[in-house]
Amino acid sequence: MNTQAISSGAEPAGRQEAEGAIRLEAAAAARGGRPVWSGVDLSIGQGEFVAVLGPNGSGKSTLLHVLLGLLPLREGIASVISGPPGSAKDQIGYLPQRRSFDAGTRVRGLDLVRLGLDGTRWGFPLPTALSPRGRAAAGRVEEAIELVGASAYASRPIGALSGGEQQRLLIAQALVRRPRLLLLDEPLDSLDLSNQGAVAALVQRICREEGVTVLLVAHDVNPILPYLDRVVYFAAGSGVEGTPREVITGPTLSRLYGVPVEVLETSDGRLVVVGTPEPPAHHHARHDHGD
Amino acid sequence: MAIELAGLSWNPVSDLEQLTEFPFMVQALEAGTIVAVMAGAIGWFMVLRRQTFAGHTLSVIAFPGAAGATLAGLPIALGYFGACGMAAIALSQVSRPGRESPGSESAAIGTVQAFGLGLGFLFVTLYSGQLSDLESLLFGTFLGITAAQVQTLFWVALAALAFLAVIGRPLLFASVDGAVARTAGVPTGALALAFLLLLGLAVAATAEITGALLVFALLVTPAATAQQITARPGPGLAISVALALSVTWLGLAIGYFSPYPVGFWVTSLSFGLYVAVRLLLGALARRRGPEPLGAAP
Numbered sequence: 001m002n003t004q005a006i007s008s009g010a011e012p013a014g015r016q017e018a019e020g021a022i023r024l025e026a027a028a029a030a031r032g033g034r035p036v037w038s039g040v041d042l043s044i045g046q047g048e049f050v051a052v053l054g055p056n057g058s059g060k061s062t063l064l065h066v067l068l069g070l071l072p073l074r075e076g077i078a079s080v081i082s083g084p085p086g087s088a089k090d091q092i093g094y095l096p097q098r099r100s101f102d103a104g105t106r107v108r109g110l111d112l113v114r115l116g117l118d119g120t121r122w123g124f125p126l127p128t129a130l131s132p133r134g135r136a137a138a139g140r141v142e143e144a145i146e147l148v149g150a151s152a153y154a155s156r157p158i159g160a161l162s163g164g165e166q167q168r169l170l171i172a173q174a175l176v177r178r179p180r181l182l183l184l185d186e187p188l189d190s191l192d193l194s195n196q197g198a199v200a201a202l203v204q205r206i207c208r209e210e211g212v213t214v215l216l217v218a219h220d221v222n223p224i225l226p227y228l229d230r231v232v233y234f235a236a237g238s239g240v241e242g243t244p245r246e247v248i249t250g251p252t253l254s255r256l257y258g259v260p261v262e263v264l265e266t267s268d269g270r271l272v273v274v275g276t277p278e279p280p281a282h283h284h285a286r287h288d289h290g291d
Numbered sequence: 292m293a294i295e296l297a298g299l300s301w302n303p304v305s306d307l308e309q310l311t312e313f314p315f316m317v318q319a320l321e322a323g324t325i326v327a328v329m330a331g332a333i334g335w336f337m338v339l340r341r342q343t344f345a346g347h348t349l350s351v352i353a354f355p356g357a358a359g360a361t362l363a364g365l366p367i368a369l370g371y372f373g374a375c376g377m378a379a380i381a382l383s384q385v386s387r388p389g390r391e392s393p394g395s396e397s398a399a400i401g402t403v404q405a406f407g408l409g410l411g412f413l414f415v416t417l418y419s420g421q422l423s424d425l426e427s428l429l430f431g432t433f434l435g436i437t438a439a440q441v442q443t444l445f446w447v448a449l450a451a452l453a454f455l456a457v458i459g460r461p462l463l464f465a466s467v468d469g470a471v472a473r474t475a476g477v478p479t480g481a482l483a484l485a486f487l488l489l490l491g492l493a494v495a496a497t498a499e500i501t502g503a504l505l506v507f508a509l510l511v512t513p514a515a516t517a518q519q520i521t522a523r524p525g526p527g528l529a530i531s532v533a534l535a536l537s538v539t540w541l542g543l544a545i546g547y548f549s550p551y552p553v554g555f556w557v558t559s560l561s562f563g564l565y566v567a568v569r570l571l572l573g574a575l576a577r578r579r580g581p582e583p584l585g586a587a588p
Contacts (some may be wrong), residue, residue: 068474089476096470106339106518106527107467113380120475124456127525157522173471 020079021213022067023047027076029062036062038075039271040239043231044215046180049207051224051244054234055276060217061097063232063239064183067215068094078144088181093174097185097217100166105159109169112158114141114215116173117130146177148202163197168202173195175206182206184216188223196223203227221248222245233274248273299548310547315434319500319553322436322444323539326497327509328449331535333493334456334514335528336486340466344397345382345487346510349494351404352378355411355501357428357496362418368443371495379491383484411503431502433553434542445494451492452483462486463524505512505554509535512561516568532566 021044028038036059038144044050045176052060054072066078069086081088093116101107117137118125128134145154148168153161167187184203188196200216204227207214218224221231225244232241233248235256240247247253248271253261257276264272300306311317337346356374360367385399415425427435455462464472465479473479497506513534517527542557549556 070474089474094471096472096474101467105467106522107524108522111463111522112468115460115464115468116471116475119462119468119472120461120477122457122461124459173468184497 020044021048021081022215023077023079024066025077027066027078028074029059029066029071030074031062031071035074035237037234037237037239039077040234042239042241044213044230044241046213047207047211047230049204049214049227050216050230050232051221051228052215052234053219053221053230053248054239056219058234058236059239060234061185063216064094064185064215067181067183068092074135081269090177091180093177093179093182093212095170095174095182095184095187097189100163100190101158101161103159106157107159108156109154109161109166110141110145113144113154113169113173113176114138117141117176141176144172147175147206148172163190164192164199167191167195167199171199171203171206175210175212178210180212182212182214184214185221186217188216188218188220193223197221200224200227225269225271295465299568306544306548310544315436316543316547318436318438318441319543320540321441323433323534323543325441325444325448326500327513327535327539328532329451329493330497330506330509331513331532332452332528333489334510334535335517335531336455336462336466337490338511338514338518339463340486342487342490343511344400346490346494347507348382348400348404349375349378349491350498350503350506350510352407353495353498353506354428355407355414357498357503358414358418358424361428362414363423368440368495368499371498372447372492375491375495375498376488379487380484383487397503427502429502429504430552431498431554432506433500433546433557436500440499444499444570446490447496449491451496455489456461458482458485501554501557505558508554508558508561509539512558512565513538516561516565519565519568519572534561538564 022042023044024040024042027040027042029036053272054060057116062071067075067085069080069084069089078085080086081091114137117140125131126134128138142151145151148171150165150168150172153165155168161169167190171184171187174184182203187203188199191199200223203214203216206212215232216224221244222227225279228244230242231244231247231252232239233256235253236258238256238257240252242252248263250260250262253263253273253276259275259277259278262274264274266272298309300309311320334346337343338393352374353371356370357367358370358427359374360370366559381403382400392512411428415428418424463471464475464484465477465482469479493510494506497509501508514531516534517531520530521527538557538560542553542560545556546553
């Protein structure tokens with residue numbers, strides 16, 4: 001069964017003519033000589049909200065590193081915003097995994113967002129009041145902070161904020177350059193359930209209003225399921241892509257894992273995947289001697 | 292404490308005239324000013340980057356460098372700058388960005404520190420063991436600065452601060468948010484090395500005046516105090532420099548009129564300021580009531 005073929009009828013209008021934001025063809029990636037996944041085909045259109053799912057160590061972050069151009073593909077072709085990975089760095093906003101600031105970090109959230117805008121520029125910045133460029137930058141920073149709803153606490157030291165507040169400011173930082181693609185690595189990881197839903201809703205709103213393509217790595221699909229357009233699911237050295245209802249099904253996941261897997265739906269619409277093997281231990285034992 | 296302030300008239304104008312009467316005092320004030328500006332600015336980044344231990348290592352290595360230069364009959368400044376420069380490069384090799392084991396790293400650095408101090412002691416002993424030399428290497432020669440030294444310090448500080456101004460913003464980015472800075476195209480590795488070299492320069496320049504052990508009075512304490520006061524980068528840098536300048540000027544002035552050494556006054560003043568600011572901010576925070584729930588780590 002080909003998930004691509006099924007999905008073509010359900011795709012949002014305009015998806016075909018719009019240039020794909022991300023394309024991967026027969027792609028394979030390796031880390032330190034150890035294969036992570038192979039035979040992966042992806043086609044993600046501009047403005048879609050996509051979750052990247054799968055067990056630990058299945059290569060979710062690896063996908064982001066490939067798209068950022070930090071890790072070259074071992075096989076296959078990749079294109080990100082109409083060019084090879086790494087060619088459109090300034091059009092990608094990236095939020096790395098498990099980033100939090102301890103209480104001693106004496107930098108305001110505002111400064112952190114500002115660094116996302118012009119932190120790469122050399123030279124000493126003039127005081128904002130004296131430079132038009134500085135005023136424009138300050139305006140853009142304020143806009144991004146308002147977009148994520150963090151205006152109330154943006155001028156407090158980032159270390160003094162809660163995980164959810166820090167995460168919103170980090171999303172503002174990733175957004176501040178008006179990227180066309182947003183890569184978020186486990187932004188919901190350290191948040192409680194209600195905050196996970198709130199941040200997912202926020203990301204979906206940004207995705208719709210700004211037309212940004214979003215790839216969000218998550219380990220639990222349920223809090224974000226209502227907001228998603230598509231999912232990419234990695235497991236057992238491979239990956240599939242499609243809408244949540246196509247991919248998170250018993251037959252598709254059984255084929256991916258290579259063992260019978262069941263997907264149960266609870267009465268409130270939550271999906272529970274049952275019967276997956278424990279891949280990390282098995283995986284390591286098989287490849288460790290190869291280093 | 293009864294301190295006999297010989298010659299102090301309590302008339303600001305005549306006291307200032309007294310202070311600048313002798314060239315050694317003018318040179319001390321000039322050198323102190325240059326070093327305070329440099330140490331205040333570079334120290335602010337050092338505290339932000341949590342590289343205080345690296346700064347400490349550089350200052351400890353400055354001691355054998357200076358002692359070795361004295362023994363070899365070379366200019367003492369060459370010893371300070373040479374040793375700190377080499378130590379900065381060595382440190383950048385030990386503490387590569389992305390390596391997440393500060394524990395073993397600091398153990399390795401500590402081992403080298405102890406060896407450096409031992410070497411310095413050997414050099415001083417070999418140099419027929421004049422105790423006054425040892426003391427000035429460790430605790431400074433505030434009042435023995437020559438006009439030539441002031442000139443060298445001025446150019447070194449100007450070059451270092453100009454370089455810091457150019458790399459300042461990406462350095463701030465790399466310091467608070469390394470992973471994102473790296474993917475945005477900031478050369479974080481090169482910046483880490485560049486900053487350690489700058490820190491080496493600042494330590495060497497400061498050590499020439501304050502001695503190897505009192506470097507921190509100007510490099511850490513004003514910066515740490517400034518970061519207590521504000522989290523804003525621009526004002527924080529300015530406050531750090533202003534505090535370093537005030538403790539240097541006040542320390543030199545009090546030292547001139549009192550029988551106790553300048554090094555003692557500079558360190559005590561900066562320590563006193565740090566404690567006062569901490570207590571004051573603590574009291575303010577308590578008055579504002581308990582921290583909101585969201586602030587808990």
